[in-house]
Amino acid sequence: MSAPAQRLLFVADPLPGFKIHKDSTFAMLRECQRRGHALAVCTAADLHWRSGAAVQARVQFVELTGHATDWYRVCASADTALRDFDAVLMRTDPPFDSEYFYATHLLQQAEREGARVFNRPQALREHPEKLALLEFAEFAPPTLVTRSAAAIRAFHAEQQDIILKPLDGMGGMGIFRVGPDGLNLGAIIETLNRHGQCTMMVQRFLPEIAQGDKRVLLIGGAAVPFCLARIPQGGEVRGNLAAGGKGVAQPLSERDWAIARAIGPKLAARGLLLVGLDVIGDCVTEINVTSPTCFQEITDQTGCDVAALFVDALERALG
Incomplete structure (x- = not known):
C-alpha cells in the first residue's frame, strides 16, 4: 500500500545551482514527486520568526519537469508556517557556520510548534561532523582535536605520518598531509590554527x-x-x-x-x-x-x- 500524499518542505541551497546529474537532494525530490508528494523548497535565508507568530519561510511550491534544463517550475510562492508541512528536510550544505547554527534554532522552534524536521535540529548541533567521530573512538584512527601547536607537534612525533584539517571544512578543503620529515608542519599549523585561535583535527595518515x-x-x-x-x-x-x-x-x-x-x-x-x-x-x-x-x-x-x-x-x- 502506498503512503498517503504528504506536503514536504526542503530547506536547501538555491535550486538554480543544483547539478542534477549527481545531486542527492534532487534525487530525493524526484522520488518524492514520483510517489505523489507535494514539494516545496526554500533556503535557510528564507526562514523567519516574528514575535507571537509561528516560524515561517518564504517557500516556493515546485514541480519537476523531467527535463535536463529548466528541470523545475515554480507553481506558487507564499509565506508558510513550517508546522503546516508534514515534513521539513534540512538539506543545506556545510559549512556549519553561525548562520547554519541559527537556522537550527529556528527549526527547533518550529519543532516545538509541531513541525517534523529531518535531520532533527538538536541532533545536527550536537553532532559536528568531525568531533562526532570521537564518541566512537574504537572505530577511529588515532585522533587529536586541539588548538595547541605543541600538542600537534607531539602527536606528529608519535604518529610520524599525519593528516591535519580544519573542523569546519567540507569537500576536502584545507586538508594537509605531513610525513615523517615534518616538512612544512609549522606553516600548516599556522595556516589552520591561526596562532591558537582555531581548533583543528589531526589524525594518523591511513595508507x-x-x-x-x-x-x-x-x-x-x-x-x-x-x-x-x-x-x-x-x-x-x-x-x-x-x-x-x-x-x-x-x-x-x-x-x-x-x-x-x-x-x-x-x-x-x-x-x-x-x-x-x-x-x-x-x-x-x-x-x-x-x-x-x-x-x-x-x-x-x-x-x-x-x-x-x-x-x-x-x-x-x-x-
Missing part, C-alpha cells in the same frame, strides 16, 4: 586511502548495502569528489557492516534519519549529518535505489 575514502550511508539507522569509494587521483591524498576523486561504488565489507551496526541505531535514535560515514580501511574518519550525498553515484553504478530507500524511511517516520 588505505589509496583504495578510497568510502561513503557509507545510514538511513533510519540501517546501512545502504553499497558504498561509494572516492579514490584520490593524480598524487592527491584527498578522495573527495569535490577535490577530483573518482567515485567507485562497491558492496560494503564485513568491517563496514560491523561499523554500521554499531553506530547506525544510536544515531537514528537521536533523530538522525540520514548519516554518511567516511571510512578509510577499517577506520571511520568523519560522521556527516548535515547533507550526506552520493545517492546518484551509488544508484547509477549498482542499481540500488538509494533515494527510494530514503523516502521509504521518511514515510515510515511520518507514520
Whole structure:
C-alpha cells in the first residue's frame, strides 16, 4: 500500500545551482514527486520568526519537469508556517557556520510548534561532523582535536605520518598531509590554527586511502548495502569528489557492516534519519549529518535505489 500524499518542505541551497546529474537532494525530490508528494523548497535565508507568530519561510511550491534544463517550475510562492508541512528536510550544505547554527534554532522552534524536521535540529548541533567521530573512538584512527601547536607537534612525533584539517571544512578543503620529515608542519599549523585561535583535527595518515575514502550511508539507522569509494587521483591524498576523486561504488565489507551496526541505531535514535560515514580501511574518519550525498553515484553504478530507500524511511517516520 502506498503512503498517503504528504506536503514536504526542503530547506536547501538555491535550486538554480543544483547539478542534477549527481545531486542527492534532487534525487530525493524526484522520488518524492514520483510517489505523489507535494514539494516545496526554500533556503535557510528564507526562514523567519516574528514575535507571537509561528516560524515561517518564504517557500516556493515546485514541480519537476523531467527535463535536463529548466528541470523545475515554480507553481506558487507564499509565506508558510513550517508546522503546516508534514515534513521539513534540512538539506543545506556545510559549512556549519553561525548562520547554519541559527537556522537550527529556528527549526527547533518550529519543532516545538509541531513541525517534523529531518535531520532533527538538536541532533545536527550536537553532532559536528568531525568531533562526532570521537564518541566512537574504537572505530577511529588515532585522533587529536586541539588548538595547541605543541600538542600537534607531539602527536606528529608519535604518529610520524599525519593528516591535519580544519573542523569546519567540507569537500576536502584545507586538508594537509605531513610525513615523517615534518616538512612544512609549522606553516600548516599556522595556516589552520591561526596562532591558537582555531581548533583543528589531526589524525594518523591511513595508507588505505589509496583504495578510497568510502561513503557509507545510514538511513533510519540501517546501512545502504553499497558504498561509494572516492579514490584520490593524480598524487592527491584527498578522495573527495569535490577535490577530483573518482567515485567507485562497491558492496560494503564485513568491517563496514560491523561499523554500521554499531553506530547506525544510536544515531537514528537521536533523530538522525540520514548519516554518511567516511571510512578509510577499517577506520571511520568523519560522521556527516548535515547533507550526506552520493545517492546518484551509488544508484547509477549498482542499481540500488538509494533515494527510494530514503523516502521509504521518511514515510515510515511520518507514520
